[in-house]
Amino acid sequence: MDKSYDAVMSRKNEIMKKAMGLDYSDFQINDMAFDYEKMMTKAGLPIDEIRKIQLSNKVGNTPLFELKNITRLVRKTSEKGKGARIFLKDEAANASGSFKARRASVSAYMAKKHGYKGIVAATSGNYGAAVASQAAIYNLGCIILQEVFDSRFKGQPEIIEKTRKCEAYGAEVIQLSVGPELFYCLLDVLEDTGYFNASLYTPFGIAGVETLGYELSMQCKDITGKFPENVVITHAGGGNLTGTARGIKKAGGNSKVIGASVDLHGLHMASDNDFNKKSFTTGHTGFGIPFATWPDRVDVPKNAARPLRYMEKYLTVSQVEVFFTTELLSQVEGMERGPAGNTSLAAAIALSRELPEDEIIVVQETEYTSAGKHPSAQLTFAKENGIDVKVGDPRDNVPGKNIIIPENISQLGYKEIPIDKLRKTYLKNIKKNYGYIDTKTKENVDFLTAELNINADRLAQLIQEVF
């Protein structure tokens, strides 16, 4: 068989169909529009069933803790009457150390049920560890493809840690240099092995995260007597936010869904040069903005993670604010946790300061920490890569150049990216990819208004403003 780049890429659709047992044309309405809810129900499982599968496979039922000392510190540095209560869902308690275990669990279950001998995932993050952990539980073969090193063979410490963790669970890890050709390698491996593609973006994966939104709503109600007014979610590829938001709805809650990412503007994601200038490998704007504004840039025909359907506010924080928050969480709450979860916590601290004391903010995840992930590992690495680290005003931070650590909690802030700005970029991307935006038919209007979570009048207005 011809294994050249072009030949393998041209077999993309058949390889994927075989590797997931899902025919996406079932959900297609026309060129542009497809039936998202049909995809989510037909391909998935009911939430009670997913909860059962997860609980019997070391996933879910993670604790929800109130961060009383951090809340007190916020109130001490805020206007009187301000300082919403902050709660944290300790997702690090899942078997593989992050919420990604929820996402992997349904895929592993499906792979086993449909007789696949193994599962494959292309991911440099916690998801690889999650897939490897679930594969170990189900005794499935497992291959993880990671983008690990630059052309000097310098590996990002956090990603090397993921290599180690995947191998610890018995997975084979294919380590690759910087570039999107990882997708070619993924197709090649799927074709060779006949394994299941546990893509991050299938309906299985996203349905697996719904239990997180469901649990946090119920737990918050148990503890405080009400659903949280606000849920802050670390956002990158959009699955965390999409799944959590859907789960909150299924629990009957109506919390405000707030995305948070680390601001990495100016650093190019596929640049060999920039690769090791980043102190964060996920939960950042380098993924957060492109994935929100064009979800279908992924390894499946239709991405089940569609954050603009749910996101009501999008906040960014600097790398340094997350390092600060990580240290604060250890020092005053006695919890040492990893970077991605603390991104939403950093945003929640700044947000809490503006909200009344009787409101609740749930930060919906933590992740494990370790060698490579810890602030000391990342800041030592940053210094080695020529980044200037010092104490001062975090607003002077320039990603890739310096890291200025705040003196105290009152300096934490966020920047807001207006959702309408993202919606407009989404519309531009529709036009770029299909050549036109057709809003003459009801099905197209229904699709676009659902995609952007707005009504038809607002859609017409936005289109007029953009074109």
Next chain:
Amino acid sequence: MWVQIEKVVLEAKERTAKIPEDTLKCDYIMRLNGILIEGEAVKGNEVIIKTLTGRTITGTFKERLPEYGHDFGKPVEELLHIGPVHRKMLEEENNG
């Protein structure tokens, strides 16, 4: 013997994906670990390994017992103030 091999997946001139220029100048490279089953463990030699999922793959021998090499780094002096500053704030609050 547990070893690491290296393979050039695509040479720089074969790369056609839409990527920045600095990346386009580099070969696209894979590294893979497994048990050495054929060939001599000498740097630069072509060898065959068996991976953890049982695949046999040919590549250039790189090293025996590849090290992860990541660690916790050095203590960061710029973070040292965070604990004391905020514990003091909490204490003041308790007292007043």
